[in-house]
Amino acid sequence: MTIIEARRDQACLIVHGPDQPGIVSAVTTLITRNRANIVSLDQYTDDPEGGAFFQRLVFHRTDFTAARPEIEADLERTLEPFGVSWRLEDMSVPKRMAVLASTSDHCLLDLLWRQRRGDLPVTIPMVISNHTNVAEDVRSFGVPFFHVPSQGPDKSEAEARILELLTGNVDFVVLARYMQIISGDFLQKVGVPVINIHHSFLPAFIGAAPYRKAKERGVKLIGATSHYVTEDLDEGPIIEQDVIRVTHSQTAAELQTRGANVERNVLSRAVIWHAEDRVIRNGNSTIVFN
Amino acid sequence: MTIIEARRDQACLIVHGPDQPGIVSAVTTLITRNRANIVSLDQYTDDPEGGAFFQRLVFHRTDFTAARPEIEADLERTLEPFGVSWRLEDMSVPKRMAVLASTSDHCLLDLLWRQRRGDLPVTIPMVISNHTNVAEDVRSFGVPFFHVPSQGPDKSEAEARILELLTGNVDFVVLARYMQIISGDFLQKVGVPVINIHHSFLPAFIGAAPYRKAKERGVKLIGATSHYVTEDLDEGPIIEQDVIRVTHSQTAAELQTRGANVERNVLSRAVIWHAEDRVIRNGNSTIVFN
Amino acid sequence: MTIIEARRDQACLIVHGPDQPGIVSAVTTLITRNRANIVSLDQYTDDPEGGAFFQRLVFHRTDFTAARPEIEADLERTLEPFGVSWRLEDMSVPKRMAVLASTSDHCLLDLLWRQRRGDLPVTIPMVISNHTNVAEDVRSFGVPFFHVPSQGPDKSEAEARILELLTGNVDFVVLARYMQIISGDFLQKVGVPVINIHHSFLPAFIGAAPYRKAKERGVKLIGATSHYVTEDLDEGPIIEQDVIRVTHSQTAAELQTRGANVERNVLSRAVIWHAEDRVIRNGNSTIVFN
Amino acid sequence: MTIIEARRDQACLIVHGPDQPGIVSAVTTLITRNRANIVSLDQYTDDPEGGAFFQRLVFHRTDFTAARPEIEADLERTLEPFGVSWRLEDMSVPKRMAVLASTSDHCLLDLLWRQRRGDLPVTIPMVISNHTNVAEDVRSFGVPFFHVPSQGPDKSEAEARILELLTGNVDFVVLARYMQIISGDFLQKVGVPVINIHHSFLPAFIGAAPYRKAKERGVKLIGATSHYVTEDLDEGPIIEQDVIRVTHSQTAAELQTRGANVERNVLSRAVIWHAEDRVIRNGNSTIVFN
CATH class of the missing domain: 3.40.50.170 (Formyl transferase, N-terminal domain)
Incomplete structure (x- = not known):
């Protein structure tokens, strides 16, 4: 099994923007809501007071390809109020x-x-x-x-x-x-x-x-x-x-x-x-x- | 300002137990609910399928000492259903x-x-x-x-x-x-x-x-x-x-x-x-x- | 010019045996006597009192191939009394x-x-x-x-x-x-x-x-x-x-x-x-x- | 026994100058002539053709302090023709x-x-x-x-x-x-x-x-x-x-x-x-x- 094959149904979500209370909570609740499991989550804030927020979250979702549009729509709705940018990458696609x-x-x-x-x-x-x-x-x-x-x-x-x-x-x-x-x-x-x-x-x-x-x-x-x-x-x-x-x-x-x-x-x-x-x-x- | 002084009102939450959907979401929602800001969050799951979950979350909460009992009670209530163990450390205390x-x-x-x-x-x-x-x-x-x-x-x-x-x-x-x-x-x-x-x-x-x-x-x-x-x-x-x-x-x-x-x-x-x-x-x- | 070409007319002499006064002197005098130049010399004795002696000497000698038999004969004569072993390697031969x-x-x-x-x-x-x-x-x-x-x-x-x-x-x-x-x-x-x-x-x-x-x-x-x-x-x-x-x-x-x-x-x-x-x-x- | 005590009767000779055939031979013969043993010898020539020569030679000589003037006089005589500079350091003196x-x-x-x-x-x-x-x-x-x-x-x-x-x-x-x-x-x-x-x-x-x-x-x-x-x-x-x-x-x-x-x-x-x-x-x- 190659590296890429091992990543079937895994996706990587990158979130980046102004830090604010509730954002990690919102993202991880969304993952749960979409029946996905968090594989790894890295997060960094460059300044606890009004700094920028960076998150890389890898999750596993059975039939990710089919679920992707729905997850993206949910991300759009959920993250819009926070004013952060995000992108979703299919990890099984090199x-x-x-x-x-x-x-x-x-x-x-x-x-x-x-x-x-x-x-x-x-x-x-x-x-x-x-x-x-x-x-x-x-x-x-x-x-x-x-x-x-x-x-x-x-x-x-x-x-x-x-x-x-x-x-x-x-x-x-x-x-x-x-x-x-x-x-x-x-x-x-x-x-x-x-x-x-x-x-x-x-x-x-x-x-x-x-x-x-x-x-x-x-x-x-x-x-x-x-x-x-x-x-x-x-x-x-x-x-x-x-x-x-x-x-x-x-x-x-x-x-x-x-x-x-x-x-x-x-x-x-x-x-x-x-x-x-x-x-x-x-x-x-x-x-x-x- | 010493290292310790710089950590006034900062606390470190360690969560450790069986991985399961919703746990990160529950923890981070709890942090938001208690008017605290996440300073850093590290997480690791040793196996995406039924593995163990490890989290270190540093947060800042104004008047942490006063708020601590309330936060601990909330942690008790919130994490009990997940069957994980946790501890809360005051980072301003060496x-x-x-x-x-x-x-x-x-x-x-x-x-x-x-x-x-x-x-x-x-x-x-x-x-x-x-x-x-x-x-x-x-x-x-x-x-x-x-x-x-x-x-x-x-x-x-x-x-x-x-x-x-x-x-x-x-x-x-x-x-x-x-x-x-x-x-x-x-x-x-x-x-x-x-x-x-x-x-x-x-x-x-x-x-x-x-x-x-x-x-x-x-x-x-x-x-x-x-x-x-x-x-x-x-x-x-x-x-x-x-x-x-x-x-x-x-x-x-x-x-x-x-x-x-x-x-x-x-x-x-x-x-x-x-x-x-x-x-x-x-x-x-x-x-x-x- | 490859590594090997750069080593034309260079040879490496390895000497190894019981340490004793005069051996470095004997070897380096031999090199001079055979109209060669020392390019590098490394030496180590594992114990100043009665230890073993190790030497790697790289020298340059114009027309090394032609001079080699003569140099080897000189090494044989010169090093025999010291009871050390030696070998001579042509560095232009990979x-x-x-x-x-x-x-x-x-x-x-x-x-x-x-x-x-x-x-x-x-x-x-x-x-x-x-x-x-x-x-x-x-x-x-x-x-x-x-x-x-x-x-x-x-x-x-x-x-x-x-x-x-x-x-x-x-x-x-x-x-x-x-x-x-x-x-x-x-x-x-x-x-x-x-x-x-x-x-x-x-x-x-x-x-x-x-x-x-x-x-x-x-x-x-x-x-x-x-x-x-x-x-x-x-x-x-x-x-x-x-x-x-x-x-x-x-x-x-x-x-x-x-x-x-x-x-x-x-x-x-x-x-x-x-x-x-x-x-x-x-x-x-x-x-x-x- | 301290580092310094271990170096009793040890001296370090530094030679530095234009490279030329015979110099290593001359130095090491001198060491033998003065009844000293070479402990370590490092040498480097920055260019085999007409480069500069650097040597660090550590030797052991019983009663070094007494023998030092004689060794220095020999170094003076021996190295003068080569036009190199040298210095001799008593390694037992910090x-x-x-x-x-x-x-x-x-x-x-x-x-x-x-x-x-x-x-x-x-x-x-x-x-x-x-x-x-x-x-x-x-x-x-x-x-x-x-x-x-x-x-x-x-x-x-x-x-x-x-x-x-x-x-x-x-x-x-x-x-x-x-x-x-x-x-x-x-x-x-x-x-x-x-x-x-x-x-x-x-x-x-x-x-x-x-x-x-x-x-x-x-x-x-x-x-x-x-x-x-x-x-x-x-x-x-x-x-x-x-x-x-x-x-x-x-x-x-x-x-x-x-x-x-x-x-x-x-x-x-x-x-x-x-x-x-x-x-x-x-x-x-x-x-x-x-």
């Missing part, structure tokens, strides 16, 4: 994830491989790259590959082509070391979350050749950060981070290899948590119920 | 922690020191030891020290003296490297949770001189485990664990020093989580809402 | 690694994949399994796959067949979740190091279904250990260990998935360190110069 | 460490406490603070406390007073959350290494209130960095770093508490490694033989 990559393939192949092993609760309808070197590898996984070249300063044509491929076909996008700037215009039009991965250091090293700079400074930890992409590239809400220990005896190239390993692990956790609706954005930070 | 120690003082002094710094939400009404070497240090923290010698095979007299000191005066007991076997009789009579700390390895090394054996086997990680004490010594429900990396170049004595550092850190986390009612026992395992 | 697997493929595929990416300084001349389910995956990496069934209590025929395949063709063997007992007879005959990987816990859980037992005990860390195989299965010298944090909310199956991830990472580090001659056995422990 | 602090005491008290426990191979001849709140605590450890106020923009008078206290009395200085800018003039005059500790994040948060900014960005790791102080404050060579995991449920104040714990642990490791001459500066990075 999210569709597009991957954008460039020449570097360590994150891309790691995602393809984990997905094939059943470790990621997603399908991968397509990989898009501005290079062709990974095409054969991608297709050997049975995943469609599209080459969208991106030369010159004007990226609008390439972005339009990518949007055409993505629209309607994917639930979120992962930039797996995709070395192109994403425009604010693209982000608005794509209409689904975009997740990025990049190396991280303490302290940060700005600009080109960060591993060389990290080596020169003698850092003892190499890290990676996965975050949602916003118009401020590399400044969006963080989903997951991790580090690995290094010493003076590693070369800058070896730091980069270790960094690539951390990137793969961090990105796969971020993808799983996003795909399971465990990550809720809160301004420029995230609530991660994991 | 738990009273007794520490039992022997000659080794690294865990004992760490607790005294963190408590003085305000990092532990507890008071320490007494330290008891079967040795006297730590007496002066303990008293320099303003904490009473009692010497209860424990020679010979018959520990019943020493245990009786310790029980006399503890009874009514403490909410839980920490064995901070207390090198005496605790009898099942003692555990029954003491009536409060007892927390232990000990070194841990992968694989385990049974019997005396574990650090020497770990050195001989060339282990790469040294660990510590904190757990509730049951009649099966060192086999009770685990609260927290951690490890630190070692290499061939450390001597057995250096492994022991590193191990002592891990023990201190693990024990202090276990104490904090226990004192904040974040740990719920479930058979021989624990639910830790941290 | 070690040949055979992988033995059963039905579980997470460690096997990880090794194949990392090797193809150039992250492991080895070649993989063959994969042997007592099952056939991984055959197609293995061959898609261009690696020969041999099926050696192993039914019934008598393993001698299967072991003989495996020995036939391995003899002369490999420099070390990795058991990548190979679920067959290896006989002492096999270990003697195979004549090359055999590396194993298995899950580890604090405390250890003996026997079948360790993840279920770990879940029942509520462990907070899941680990893996890679070690050389000796006649005491799972009791040989440890090469590398690591752990990952888990909580009460993971099922036993999820613990197992996390454990598989740790196994992959630990095994790949053990393989790299072994293949680079960074691991020296010392009784039942190891010196790891990494 | 280094003298001054601590500078301000109002925050978590790092200061941790150092005092570990020193008293015998975990740090140093003596603490004095603590200097621009505040008086820690005076009583410091003196309760039997350590002299000096108050040097530092008001107004002109720090030269305070720095002069501190220099007066330090000169000739200490081997290195630790800034344990000392919240005053150190002038380049002070660094030149003090003539001993100065070690600092500060919080670190991925990414870095510049300026005031970093924990609040880290909270707003939703970081998942909180770190600390210990480094040698140079004129570029917080930009000197890194000695040690570490991180701890945090989640959305911690407040900015709790992030700060966790950060303080990491700071303590990182600083104590940096102090031990420095005091044992395990850290060699190399431009703006460090070689750490640990």
Whole structure:
């Protein structure tokens, strides 16, 4: 039985909005009223006095697909007075994830491989790259590959082509070391979350050749950060981070290899948590119920 | 403002029992009905089908002390039909922690020191030891020290003296490297949770001189485990664990020093989580809402 | 330039034996005398008074292949009076690694994949399994796959067949979740190091279904250990260990998935360190110069 | 037997300079010639072709104190042709460490406490603070406390007073959350290494209130960095770093508490490694033989 099959008749309800007395009570009463069982419930309020409220509730309801319209109508009626937003996700339906990559393939192949092993609760309808070197590898996984070249300063044509491929076909996008700037215009039009991965250091090293700079400074930890992409590239809400220990005896190239390993692990956790609706954005930070 | 002061008018409700539809709804409706706000809510069900249900709910209620009897009566009425057990803890009242120690003082002094710094939400009404070497240090923290010698095979007299000191005066007991076997009789009579700390390895090394054996086997990680004490010594429900990396170049004595550092850190986390009612026992395992 | 290409004209000298004054001096003088440069030197003595001495010295010598016989003759002459053993490894020649697997493929595929990416300084001349389910995956990496069934209590025929395949063709063997007992007879005959990987816990859980037992005990860390195989299965010298944090909310199956991830990472580090001659056995422990 | 007593007749030789053939041979032959035994030897060359060479050699020589002048004369003669610099440290003599602090005491008290426990191979001849709140605590450890106020923009008078206290009395200085800018003039005059500790994040948060900014960005790791102080404050060579995991449920104040714990642990490791001459500066990075 795969992860997804184990989630038959399970749904995930995300509620998010101004905190107020009675809201948890209202939601959980609704679940009971609809003959569903709560499997797990996570809740967080960022400030007990007038803060924001975040809830992730997983429930099991026999014949969920049939009952869904009724439950949604009940949610609409019940939550309307609270002024909160909500969404209901069928956990037996894997999210569709597009991957954008460039020449570097360590994150891309790691995602393809984990997905094939059943470790990621997603399908991968397509990989898009501005290079062709990974095409054969991608297709050997049975995943469609599209080459969208991106030369010159004007990226609008390439972005339009990518949007055409993505629209309607994917639930979120992962930039797996995709070395192109994403425009604010693209982000608005794509209409689904975009997740990025990049190396991280303490302290940060700005600009080109960060591993060389990290080596020169003698850092003892190499890290990676996965975050949602916003118009401020590399400044969006963080989903997951991790580090690995290094010493003076590693070369800058070896730091980069270790960094690539951390990137793969961090990105796969971020993808799983996003795909399971465990990550809720809160301004420029995230609530991660994991 | 100390940790404890920040928790004025906050209470923690622990509910634990057979899972069933409607229980979360009943509890959260009760909170609303008593004009309290939910600060945080953690919940876990160990099996969606007929499993056990664990909930930790922190709420804020103006004038909690005055309202407490009424809330408790409501809890009694509301939860009785569900057949679950519950308890209500005033979070502005620090738990009273007794520490039992022997000659080794690294865990004992760490607790005294963190408590003085305000990092532990507890008071320490007494330290008891079967040795006297730590007496002066303990008293320099303003904490009473009692010497209860424990020679010979018959520990019943020493245990009786310790029980006399503890009874009514403490909410839980920490064995901070207390090198005496605790009898099942003692555990029954003491009536409060007892927390232990000990070194841990992968694989385990049974019997005396574990650090020497770990050195001989060339282990790469040294660990510590904190757990509730049951009649099966060192086999009770685990609260927290951690490890630190070692290499061939450390001597057995250096492994022991590193191990002592891990023990201190693990024990202090276990104490904090226990004192904040974040740990719920479930058979021989624990639910830790941290 | 691959890892291996970067090591052109580099060699690794391992010296191991009773510690005594003058040995480091003798070795380093020899290196100078043979017009080689020391790239790195690691040394360890397990006891300053009459202990054992371990040295790993990497040097660069232009035209190493041509100079090798002369250097070896010099080593023979120079080190003979010290009564130590030594070996010289050409670092530009990758070690040949055979992988033995059963039905579980997470460690096997990880090794194949990392090797193809150039992250492991080895070649993989063959994969042997007592099952056939991984055959197609293995061959898609261009690696020969041999099926050696192993039914019934008598393993001698299967072991003989495996020995036939391995003899002369490999420099070390990795058991990548190979679920067959290896006989002492096999270990003697195979004549090359055999590396194993298995899950580890604090405390250890003996026997079948360790993840279920770990879940029942509520462990907070899941680990893996890679070690050389000796006649005491799972009791040989440890090469590398690591752990990952888990909580009460993971099922036993999820613990197992996390454990598989740790196994992959630990095994790949053990393989790299072994293949680079960074691991020296010392009784039942190891010196790891990494 | 304390750490220091165990090091009777042990000395540490640090050699540092341009790499060249024969240098290791020359040093180790010298050790043999002086009837000393090598206890440990660590060596590193940052570039096999014309790089810099770093060596830490610990040796045991009966009656080291008596033999020292002769050994130093031999080192002078032997190493002069290589153009490298060297220093010889008596490992049975603990280094003298001054601590500078301000109002925050978590790092200061941790150092005092570990020193008293015998975990740090140093003596603490004095603590200097621009505040008086820690005076009583410091003196309760039997350590002299000096108050040097530092008001107004002109720090030269305070720095002069501190220099007066330090000169000739200490081997290195630790800034344990000392919240005053150190002038380049002070660094030149003090003539001993100065070690600092500060919080670190991925990414870095510049300026005031970093924990609040880290909270707003939703970081998942909180770190600390210990480094040698140079004129570029917080930009000197890194000695040690570490991180701890945090989640959305911690407040900015709790992030700060966790950060303080990491700071303590990182600083104590940096102090031990420095005091044992395990850290060699190399431009703006460090070689750490640990």
